[in-house]
Structures are given as C-alpha cells and as structure tokens.
Amino acid sequence: MTRLGILISGRGSNLLAIADAIADGTLPDAEIAVVLSNKAEAAGVARARERGFPTHVIESKGRIRAEHDADMVARLREYKVDLVCLAGYMRVVTPIFVDAFPQRLLNMHPSLLPAFPGLHPQQQALDYGVRVAGTTVHFVDEELDHGVIIVQRSVPVLDGDDAQTLAARILEEEHTAYSEAIARVLSGKYEIRGRCYVPRDSATK
Numbered sequence: 001m002t003r004l005g006i007l008i009s010g011r012g013s014n015l016l017a018i019a020d021a022i023a024d025g026t027l028p029d030a031e032i033a034v035v036l037s038n039k040a041e042a043a044g045v046a047r048a049r050e051r052g053f054p055t056h057v058i059e060s061k062g063r064i065r066a067e068h069d070a071d072m073v074a075r076l077r078e079y080k081v082d083l084v085c086l087a088g089y090m091r092v093v094t095p096i097f098v099d100a101f102p103q104r105l106l107n108m109h110p111s112l113l114p115a116f117p118g119l120h121p122q123q124q125a126l127d128y129g130v131r132v133a134g135t136t137v138h139f140v141d142e143e144l145d146h147g148v149i150i151v152q153r154s155v156p157v158l159d160g161d162d163a164q165t166l167a168a169r170i171l172e173e174e175h176t177a178y179s180e181a182i183a184r185v186l187s188g189k190y191e192i193r194g195r196c197y198v199p200r201d202s203a204t205k
C-alpha cells in the first residue's frame with residue numbers, strides 16, 4: 001500500500017477527488033497517510049479532518065522557506081509517506097523538499113505547461129488569447145512548474161470566458177487527472193528519458 005502525503009493551501013477539492021478515487025477503487029493500492037496545509041484557514045483542512053485523515057497545519061507565513069520545508073519533510077517522514085502530491089499547494093518548494101523525495105513529488109498546475117507557469121495561469125491564458133487551456137500533473141524539480149510531465153488534459157477556451165469560468169472547466173478535468181497521474185507513477189511502468197515520461201510499453205519498443 002503506497003502512503004500518500006497530500007499538501008494543500010486552499011479549498012482541497014483535488015484532495016477529495018483523490019480520496020474518492022481511492023475509495024471507489026479507481027486508484028488502488030494507495031492510501032492518504034497525512035494531509036498537510038501551510039495555511040490554518042484553508043477550507044481543505046476542515047474537509048480533510050471531516051474525512052478522518054490525519055491533518056496538520058505547518059504555518060508558512062513569515063518563515064524562512066528552507067526551514068518551513070524541513071518541517072514539512074520531517075512530518076511526511078513521520079507518517080512514512082512514499083509519494084507527495086501538491087494539490088493546490090501555493091508555495092514554491094526548495095531543493096530540501098525535492099531532494100527528500102526524488103521522483104516522488106508531484107504537482108498539479110492549471111495550465112498546459114510549459115505555457116503560463118506561476119501565478120494566475122488561467123488569467124494568463126485569457127490575456128494571451130489561447131483557444132485551448134488545460135492542466136498538467138508533473139514531477140517537481142528545482143524550477144517552478146517545470147518538471148517531467150506525467151498527464152495533461154486540455155479544455156477549450158470559450159467566448160465570454162473569464163478566469164473563474166475557465167478555472168472551473170479546468171478543475172473538472174483536474175479531478176480525474178491527478179488520480180490518473182498517481183496511478184501511472186505507482187504502476188512503475190515508465191522510464192524518464194531526458195525530460196520525457198515514457199510508458200514502459202512504448203519504452204521497450
């Protein structure tokens with residue numbers, strides 16, 4: 001059984017989607033070992049506790065990034081976490097984090113990377129005028145929103161969209177994309193070539 005650590009900063013709908021996928025068997029052989037938030041007021045904290053997941057707040061406000069990350073890593077180790085999923089975790093992680101979980105740290109970003117990394121990607125997409133937007137689940141590396149891509153899903157940008165309507169359309173895809181990405185990683189049936197995720201079946205061809 002793979003022990004997941006889910007990191008949140010906000011509403012936590014992707015956390016719940018992952019929990020549902022585990023509960024209904026879509027994501028087998030995984031369990032949520034712990035939920036960590038860097039914000040006490042995150043709505044996802046209450047939602048995680050309601051579901052009965054061990055949940056801790058490690059407040060990041062005013063703290064040195066590396067020290068906060070070290071505390072997060074220590075907590076994840078305490079819960080013997082195998083795979084860490086950033087799910088709306090709105091904080092750049094330091095190498096301390098990346099080195100602690102090599103190829104075991106995933107992030108979701110609501111754009112089709114490498115387009116629109118950083119803050120407000122849905123607004124960035126609208127301002128650029130793209131007609132297709134989406135979401136990316138990727139391994140985390142030292143650069144922001146940059147690591148090897150595991151799953152991407154696209155959605156159309158519709159006339160009249162604003163950042164909220166576009167974000168809602170993307171979010172619907174995110175709720176299944178994250179479980180798919182976790183399942184892919186847990187299957188172990190892949191290799192990393194350069195910066196590409198290559199499924200094992202195609203890798204052996």
Ligand code: GAR
Nearest residue numbers: 010011012013014087088108109110
């Ligand atoms: C999701 O759209 C996720 O892609 C985004 O925050 C939202 C979290 O929603 N993540 C980022 O922007 C990370 N840079 P949730 O709290 O309801 O899961």
